Amino acid sequence: MSGKRSIFEDVSETSKLEAVQPGMIxxxxxxxxxxxxxxxxxxxxxxxxxxxxxxxxxxxxxxxxxxxxxxxxxxxxxxxxxxxxxxxxxxxxxxxxxxxxxxxxxxxxxxxxxxxxxxxxxxxxxxxxxxxxxxxxxxxxxxxxxxxxxxxxxxxxxxxxxxxxxxxxxxxxxxxxxxxxxxxxxxxxxxxxxxxxxxxxxxxxxxxxRSERDLMQARRAKEAKLFGLSTGVLHFAFLQILLGALVAGIDAGRGYTDWPLMAGQVIPPDPLVLEPIWRNFFENAGLVQFIHRCAGYLLFAFGVVVWLRGRASAHRQTQFAFNAMFCALLLQIVLGIVTVLYSAQWHIAITHQLMAVILWALILRARFLSLYPIATSVRGHSA
Known part of the structure; x- marks a missing residue:
């Protein structure tokens, strides 16, 4: 314990003061x-x-x-x-x-x-x-x-x-x-x-x-609505990835190479031809690709809603993360269409799959910054 100090001691000439200790977190x-x-x-x-x-x-x-x-x-x-x-x-x-x-x-x-x-x-x-x-x-x-x-x-x-x-x-x-x-x-x-x-x-x-203390402080500014929406996009994207695997597993991407129709129809011919009916959802090339396409349209629509909400974030880096996520989603949909039009040629199909990885990481980035936003000053610098 330090000794007593005189009330007349000049604070400016105080001998070595103990360094300020950082938080214990x-x-x-x-x-x-x-x-x-x-x-x-x-x-x-x-x-x-x-x-x-x-x-x-x-x-x-x-x-x-x-x-x-x-x-x-x-x-x-x-x-x-x-x-x-x-x-x-x-x-x-x-x-x-x-x-x-x-x-x-x-x-x-x-x-x-x-x-x-x-x-x-x-x-x-x-x-x-x-x-x-x-x-x-x-x-x-x-x-x-x-x-x-x-x-x-x-x-x-x-x-x-x-x-x-x-x-x-x-x-x-x-x-x-x-x-x-x-x-x-x-x-x-x-x-x-x-x-x-x-x-x-x-x-x-x-x-x-980021440090544990930084994460704890950032979480106080969590954007709950945006975090929930980005979690929804994450789950929806995961479902679409699984549907894409079903398409790939039966080479369904090579069966119907027109777009936006399938064999000139909105719904492909004979969507429930297999018995029992549940097999069609795994093994009927037309139905499996149709479901994958429809899920893609819905994911895009939901992505637009989430992107617009993300643009309204109070944090600049969070806004940028949602912009990047949406750009990747848009590119992935274009690649999906091109994959169909070119009968799933291997180099296009692999690019489509690789883009799914990039989109996955960017969705996670947007979700992460919704939960742990990085505060910025009025001038736009990180706090």
Missing amino acids: DRGRGGARRGIRVWLMALFVLVMAMIVVGGLTRLTDSGLSITEWKPLTGAVPPTSEVEWQAEFDKYKQIDQWEIQNQWMELSDFKSIYWWEWGHRQLGRAIGLVWALGFFGFLIARQIPTGWTGRLFLLGLLGGAQGGIGWWMVASGVTQGEGMVAVASYRLATHLGLAFVILGFITWYFYMMG
Whole structure:
């Protein structure tokens, strides 16, 4: 405790005063936030690449070329002609080869094998990057308070994604069932979980960019209405992504290449031709594409409403985030139309899928700034 001071002491000549202590909110919570953000960004890029490679694997009909799931030993590809022939013989036992690819020689099989092997190898790389980063920060005690469970969740979801990936592939590795592709609903589940993982990574990246004290203070200025609307857009976009996966799973994007009509009609012909009726919503190319189109129109209309509300935000960076989100949504709809008109050519279809990732991140950014706005001064500088 400091000693008594004279009432006549000149304050300007006071000896060393104790430095003002910062608030206690962030004490002991900092951790390696910058390093973790770099790690999260690396995971984001890898998962985005995984989505693109997965799309190319589907577009090249390569997903069933590896008929077994070997998480560890499968990392080593065939190294001799004998091993290659053994893999090819396994492939010859499934329906896809029997019905669709009997024309293939070993050299043709190798080309589709490398696509699927690369897709699985990228999944292993993501798991390794997550493990090295998570356990490295954990051992070094650099994970901020309250973040261990969140970052561990990414690993759990990644492990589940590997299992769901095989569950998806197994639906097409059949004998005598007439299956030449994976089940579309399983493909939708696989892609949907990829976007969930991407969503968590993105959200954590945004949160790690600001201190705990800053986030607590910013939340007091939360724009609840805007946050609710952006959450609605997020959920609607996720539904549209799942519908897009159903379209891709049955190649429905190549069946009706006119727009805005479908085969010259508003509603495509024979929308409920399959029995039982529920199968049409998963397997009828015309109906599945029609639902995807209608959902796109509704998402655009809802996006306009949310964008107009976002423009009225009191925070400049929040306004910019909603402008960016709307521009991405507009571009994505144009790409969707072009994809249909050009019969889902692989380079257009992949661009459409990649744009979905960008739109997803921008929706999350707008939602984040609705919850944690960045205050700006009258002159427009961050407070």
